Amino acid sequence: MNRLSPNTKIMKFKTFIKLSALAVVLCSSIVGCRKGLERTTPLQGRGVGAVSTPDIGGPILPGKTGDDTIKPVNNDTAKVDETVKPTPFPTPPAGDPNKVVPLNGALSTWGAAADQPFKSDTVYFDYDKATLKQGEVSKVERVAGGIKGLAGKALRIEGHCDERGTEEYNRSLGERRAMAVRESLMRAGVDPSLIDTISYGEDRPADPGHNEAAWSKNRRGEFIVIEPPGASTSK
Amino acid sequence: MKFKLSRLTARGGRPSSPGPAGATIVISILVALSPAPGLAQQEIIISKDFDPNGWPKPIPVSISGFSGEVDNVLKTDLLFMGIVNVSPESAKYLISGSNAGRVEGRVVERINKNQLLGKAYTGGSARSQTHALADDIAVALTHKPGIAQTKIAFKGETGRGNGEIYIADYDGHNGQAVTHDQTIVSAPCWSGHSTLYYASYKLGAPRIFSHHLTTGARKMITPFPGSNISPAVSPDGSRVAMILSKGGSPDLYVSDRDGGNLRQLTSTKEAESSPCWSPDGQSICYVSRERGPPSLFVISASGGGPRRILTNGAPNPTEPDWSPDGKWIAFTSLMGGFQTCIVKAQGGDAIVIAPGEDPSWAPNSRALIFSRGPDHSKKLSLLDVPTKQVKDIARILESNSQSQPSWAK
Numbered sequence: 001m002n003r004l005s006p007n008t009k010i011m012k013f014k015t016f017i018k019l020s021a022l023a024v025v026l027c028s029s030i031v032g033c034r035k036g037l038e039r040t041t042p043l044q045g046r047g048v049g050a051v052s053t054p055d056i057g058g059p060i061l062p063g064k065t066g067d068d069t070i071k072p073v074n075n076d077t078a079k080v081d082e083t084v085k086p087t088p089f090p091t092p093p094a095g096d097p098n099k100v101v102p103l104n105g106a107l108s109t110w111g112a113a114a115d116q117p118f119k120s121d122t123v124y125f126d127y128d129k130a131t132l133k134q135g136e137v138s139k140v141e142r143v144a145g146g147i148k149g150l151a152g153k154a155l156r157i158e159g160h161c162d163e164r165g166t167e168e169y170n171r172s173l174g175e176r177r178a179m180a181v182r183e184s185l186m187r188a189g190v191d192p193s194l195i196d197t198i199s200y201g202e203d204r205p206a207d208p209g210h211n212e213a214a215w216s217k218n219r220r221g222e223f224i225v226i227e228p229p230g231a232s233t234s235k
Numbered sequence: 236m237k238f239k240l241s242r243l244t245a246r247g248g249r250p251s252s253p254g255p256a257g258a259t260i261v262i263s264i265l266v267a268l269s270p271a272p273g274l275a276q277q278e279i280i281i282s283k284d285f286d287p288n289g290w291p292k293p294i295p296v297s298i299s300g301f302s303g304e305v306d307n308v309l310k311t312d313l314l315f316m317g318i319v320n321v322s323p324e325s326a327k328y329l330i331s332g333s334n335a336g337r338v339e340g341r342v343v344e345r346i347n348k349n350q351l352l353g354k355a356y357t358g359g360s361a362r363s364q365t366h367a368l369a370d371d372i373a374v375a376l377t378h379k380p381g382i383a384q385t386k387i388a389f390k391g392e393t394g395r396g397n398g399e400i401y402i403a404d405y406d407g408h409n410g411q412a413v414t415h416d417q418t419i420v421s422a423p424c425w426s427g428h429s430t431l432y433y434a435s436y437k438l439g440a441p442r443i444f445s446h447h448l449t450t451g452a453r454k455m456i457t458p459f460p461g462s463n464i465s466p467a468v469s470p471d472g473s474r475v476a477m478i479l480s481k482g483g484s485p486d487l488y489v490s491d492r493d494g495g496n497l498r499q500l501t502s503t504k505e506a507e508s509s510p511c512w513s514p515d516g517q518s519i520c521y522v523s524r525e526r527g528p529p530s531l532f533v534i535s536a537s538g539g540g541p542r543r544i545l546t547n548g549a550p551n552p553t554e555p556d557w558s559p560d561g562k563w564i565a566f567t568s569l570m571g572g573f574q575t576c577i578v579k580a581q582g583g584d585a586i587v588i589a590p591g592e593d594p595s596w597a598p599n600s601r602a603l604i605f606s607r608g609p610d611h612s613k614k615l616s617l618l619d620v621p622t623k624q625v626k627d628i629a630r631i632l633e634s635n636s637q638s639q640p641s642w643a644k
């Protein structure tokens with residue numbers, strides 16, 4: 001309150017000064033206004049077809065004059081350069097199941113198999129957590145046992161989130177969840193070079209609702225059996 | 236009542252006498268708290284032109300002579316550059332003009348009638364002429380480049396979580412899709428004004444692409460297994476920060492613009508996410524769950540130990556964006572709902588600005604664009620940070636949810 005009072009005084013003082021100045025200027029302002037109009041600086045148009053742009057204006061897209069000269073983005077001609085090849089998979093370190101193990105790039109091209117026996121083994125996570133709940137471990141162990149009987153196949157773990165985080169945060173959290181499941185599979189004896197991961201963040205909810213009932217179904221890790229390209233068609 | 240001016244200091248210049256932007260007059264006044272002599276006196280510093288957080292206070296102008304769309308566009312443009320329309324008697328500057336045929340505008344100091352600007356604009360649309368006028372006014376009054384002719388990129392959902400990357404004028408007009416991938420796309424980021432980086436699931440898993448807008452050519456820069464997400468291009472365009480999980484956990488990496496020279500900056504078992512660059516290109520701010528709930532960290536772009544950035548009062552910070560002037564980091568706090576917040580770049584007490592998420596700074600370090608609304612029906616809005624004024628931008632008609640805006644710097 002001590003500060004408020006002097007401030008108010010100053011404001012009044014400043015207002016007084018301003019008003020005094022205003023009074024002085026006001027007399028000449030009517031004349032000045034007309035005068036101002038008469039001595040308008042020559043307008044700086046730049047000729048037909050060009051918007052006059054400032055020398056230090058905001059950045060503009062390629063093209064000489066900004067807004068209207070953006071070339072159409074022709075996505076039909078967009079080329080995806082895939083010349084960069086995945087790095088070879090390093091030998092998984094033996095022993096320590098808690099060690100972070102690199103992903104096997106060779107699995108990236110593998111697609112979902114026709115048969116998906118682990119649909120009912122989806123594991124669920126607590127809000128904003130990426131650790132596997134104790135109650136979910138039995139599902140992982142069942143999957144670990146099952147995948148060992150599927151020769152030539154591998155697993156892709158899909159990590160998902162509910163909608164309550166921001167998008168990129170959830171994309172990372174979903175990947176971390178998938179990796180927690182992968183590590184649990186490793187502890188159950190599955191070769192890590194046979195486990196791929198993908199995160200869909202919050203983009204593929206199992207339940208589109210906006211309540212805890214839906215969210216609890218969406219914080220999940222799904223087990224997808226994958227196989228090399230062409231494996232299904234050769235059946 | 237006695238007022239004693241102990242010191243009157245004028246630093247820098249005023250718009251009428253060209254000087255550095257942000258010039259101010261600091262008046263230090265000794266105020267007698269009581270008529271009785273000998274009592275304590277208090278020194279009060281009044282910063283006339285800056286608010287307590289250091290932003291220039293809105294410059295009062297009176298706008299007349301324009302009509303319809305031009306009038307609306309001009310007032311909106313100026314609002315997000317710190318120039319606000321008031322009544323003529325409260326205005327410091329008078330902005331007059333017309334839009335009969337072509338947009339013309341003139342800026343005059345109200346008191347002394349000194350003319351600061353007089354221009355006419357031809358070609359393009361009335362809207363683009365108005366943006367050009369607004370930027371000229373901003374330069375004349377704030378000595379800073381305007382933002383009215385800048386571009387944004389964003390993600391537009393097209394159904395079931397799929398989306399495309401779009402670009403548009405900063406106010407949402409003239410939007411167009413730059414991808415037609417019909418899959419999940421995310422996190423567009425500008426490199427200069429003609430290239431976008433973003434992640435797309437077009438090849439199955441999320442990969443980072445660079446996409447040249449004028450040629451349409453795009454290149455996958457990260458072919459790694461797992462997540463290749465959240466690209467952030469350094470201010471000079473030479474490097475890209477990103478999140479990769481190829482090593483077995485989502486970690487922060489940095490590479491050259493083409494993906495070469497890849498270097499891992501973090502190696503936590505927990506998830507890192509959403510990096511952004513300091514304007515000098517020396518540091519990267521990112522989010523880590525290393526200590527449980529998400530926190531902001533800053534790490535040298537050349538490696539080293541991370542330093543935590545405190546966001547007191549704004550828990551669970553994610554999606555940071557460093558202001559181009561280096562002073563602030565904008566971010567999203569999750570406290571019940573999403574809140575767009577800012578904190579000084581060194582960390583400290585956060586300021587909650589408005590409900591919404593994923594802010595991106597304008598080149599003028601004053602305005603933000605962010606998204607708000609429930610999932611799958613988000614809209615993009617502009618925010619004048621010092622005054623907390625918010626305005627929705629035009630929507631993309633084929634998309635019912637727009638998010639992840641990135642403002643071209």
